[in-house]
Amino acid sequence: MLFSYPIDALGDNWLNALAVDLMLAGMNAIDDGAEPAAWPGCLPANRREILAQRTGLRSKLACLFERYSQLPMADRPDVQAAIIRQAALPNVFNDNAPCPTIHSLPQSIREPASDLATYLFGQLSSIKEGNGFLRDNQYSAIYASKIRVCPFCGLNYFRAPGAPRHALDHLLPISRYPFAAADLRNLPPACDECNSTYKRAIDILVGNDGLRRRCCDPYLGPTYRITLEGSEFFNGNEIGGYTLPRWNINIVGQEPDRAHTWDAVYQIKTRYTRDILDADFLSWIAHYSRWFIREKGRDHDAAAVAAELPRYIEGVVQDGYADRAFLKAEAFRLLDSSSRDPQIGEDVRQWLWGFVEYAT
Structure with a gap:
């Protein structure tokens, strides 16, 4: 949970x-x-x-x-x-x-x-x-x-x-x-x-292997947070002509066996990847592009476009769970860190700059 x-x-x-x-x-x-x-x-x-x-x-x-x-x-x-x-x-x-x-x-x-x-x-x-x-x-x-x-x-x-x-x-x-x-x-x-x-009627106490498992107490936890550390830019599914990151969903917190039960029963990693990140990432990038143009205008190079990512994360992406902000913020943190990666950073910055350059 x-x-x-x-x-x-x-x-x-x-x-x-x-x-x-x-x-x-x-x-x-x-x-x-x-x-x-x-x-x-x-x-x-x-x-x-x-x-x-x-x-x-x-x-x-x-x-x-x-x-x-x-x-x-x-x-x-x-x-x-x-x-x-x-x-x-x-x-x-x-x-x-x-x-x-x-x-x-x-x-x-x-x-x-x-x-x-x-x-x-x-x-x-x-x-x-x-x-x-x-x-x-x-x-x-x-x-x-x-x-x-x-x-x-x-x-x-x-x-x-x-x-x-x-x-x-x-x-x-x-x-x-x-x-x-x-x-x-x-x-x-x-x-x-x-x-x-x-x-549905899944037995939360017994896995498909027939073994006993523990689950989260809905009133006392433990609870978990989600990160995208280890995701890889340009190695995921192709959507709308763009190759997305290969998403790596991490469930972070104590007692990982209970997190495993949560994921197994509610299909958390699959849903986050398929229904949110693959489905919404390009629209999030499009929103960032429009925001950047309103804030800075169009005449900026790829480095300048990427440099505003931390400010966008801090000032625009909401904290918490409204509008799935907890996943959106993680996706932009991945984008920010990838834009500074010594091996792929330039490619990521150019990729992002293309969205700003052709935003309408």
Whole structure:
């Protein structure tokens, strides 16, 4: 991730933990030869009023308990262990220990577990806390912190609260990890492209090689920055008759294994190269050319044209993530350093001068 969400956006993150407590308490009672506590007395007093009339929660818990009671005693600890482990956020993001999926559970438990998970997830948009629903309160707190761009890609803007909702991205897919279905820590907002085109139902904890991997905690990081160090001018793809740099996307920061997960799931390097740098670099150069002419006029040699690059980077290219400035600034830093390279600098300066000379 490029940046993390404010932890106070999780202020209303109680539903999943409550459901886990109810499940474990009921299962422990069954193990002791008793019945799960009666409804609604099993609910904590501070949530009883808001949940007592939600018969869907009552019936789905009852179905899960019935199936659990039919399991052999030897199979029951695995069910409780899966519930506890899947709900252990953010530890699951941070460690390398296995996390059992729904497919490791007895067949009879899978359907009621999935039904309960789907129901709980839906309740995030149904249960009101203060002035808004649980998921809307999370998003409003994030938006109020001035976050306007998706931190998973830095490319796409978020819609304002009240506009049609972005999908909530289950980092741990609900189809594999149902017991984290309604934990807002597992549901960071993401742009539609990141969520629907790239993340989808990919298991963020297990790579294509079947090995356990770690991922970024969307609220604590780690976070990373992007550089283009090592990119090579005149060695990339040909666009519009020009040979572009061969882009080398570097993800810089601590714990590179988590950065690798981020890139593998969201295809960061591919998207930055294909969708932004190859697609926009020539238009960025054209903008620089027009800016240079407005500032300095046309009658300047290649060295003078290149000499203004640092001032353009400092004064024109915005900081941060608006309008993909973090990539644009890196591209111009590459252009500046390449223009001073003892081997290719003259060629780069002449290349840039040609854009200024023929700008309209």
